[in-house]
Amino acid sequence: MGKPNIGFVVGSASASSINRQLAQGLMKLIAPEANASLIEIAHLPLYNRDDDAAYPAVFQALKDQVKAQDGIVFVTPEQNRSVPALLKNALDAGSRPYGQGAWNGIPAAVIGTSPGAAATAMAQQHLRNILVFLDMPVMAQPEGFIRWSDGLIDAQGEIGEASRKFLQGYMSQFLAWVQVHRKA
Template sequence: MTYKVAYIIGSLSSNSINRKLVGAMIADAPADLEFVEADFSKLPLYSPDYDADYPQIATDFKKILEDADAVLIATPEYDRSIPGGLKNAIDWFGRPWGSNPIGGKPVYVVGASMGSVGAAIGQIATRQTLEFFNPLLMTQPEVYMKMSHEDIGEDGRFIDAATQGFVKSAIEAFADYIRKHA
């Protein structure tokens, strides 16, 4: 069986290190995981005014999450919290009221930043926000990494073999979690 994993990159940066982190995870992911990005970068700022005429771009975003068996979210930490763009995406997928494309699904929040705490607090804020939707949050192993663009090689993997081994073990643990709960 193949499991579809929607992934969300919490940063709007075109050169996001969290995108590189997810790429390194996907590079060594088990073959039974199929990945599709749930891109929120073009969503307008959420307002209840949209509920009466829900935009197609938001419908398409939610459909990716609805069709997925699991969700991987890679988030940086902005000012000790969740990035605004990611919070906006969460607001969109929770609307109109009662919508819940991640309820009961395995969800794994990981992240990286150039700062010394490696997005740990941003992940806590993200998990806290997601708890409202009652997902099956996988909390171990924690992946909060201090990293830079120079840590990733041409092949999309971490240059340091031990670091790549760690992210490989993390995505393998998520695959096991998905197999048990999807």
């Protein structure tokens, strides 16, 4: 098999998002071993089940992009102790109409960063619950509660030295997870 396709979904629409910066740094870490791409979700309209009969093209495009992945890394901020509405909307849109979900069976990892000591622990737990329902095998260990600090990402967008070993190990473990749980 060739290099796996790994999609990164960032739960923030902010151009200066620290979670987007983390995702881009992680993408660079795995570049030699995988084809990494961002799955953009900020442009999606709100999901409405009334649209299930004539599914919107923008949602179908999301589903097509998701289905092309061998694994997906969710990089989420925490808002009000849970996942951001932007991310929940994308998960809902990609899982509908009922029985036609795009997420099913795709191995996933959950990680996020925040300046706070608990990082994004609550959002990650809520996200894991959602992903299990969507039938995504979610990597349990190592967990990725990353406290944002100066130097986490350097001026070139690379993971800084203090965090490189852990995050390289995290991504290596995820790539191994994808190989074991690769969707047929």
